[in-house]
Amino acid sequence: MGAEEALKLARSVEVVVSTKNGRVLHLESKTTSEDALLAALLGPTGNLRAPTIKAGDKLLVGYDEKAYKQILC
Numbered sequence: 001m002g003a004e005e006a007l008k009l010a011r012s013v014e015v016v017v018s019t020k021n022g023r024v025l026h027l028e029s030k031t032t033s034e035d036a037l038l039a040a041l042l043g044p045t046g047n048l049r050a051p052t053i054k055a056g057d058k059l060l061v062g063y064d065e066k067a068y069k070q071i072l073c
Contacts (some may be wrong), residue, residue: 009059013059015057018041049062
């Protein structure tokens with residue numbers, strides 16, 4: 001999924017939880033800038049990072065066990 005589609009997906013939820021380089025970011029998708037969302041969503045290839053899970057009004061991008069447990073359990 002490229003940048004345009006990834007941004008559309010992010011805007012369809014309330015919160016984007018992105019894990020990158022050991023950090024967990026919680027971004028409000030409606031008020032976060034496009035550039036900040038894309039930085040959290042896209043990998044070095046310019047495509048949506050994996051794994052990505054849409055769970056209700058949240059989008060989880062990347063993997064962090066603690067974040068997954070908090071959101072999915």
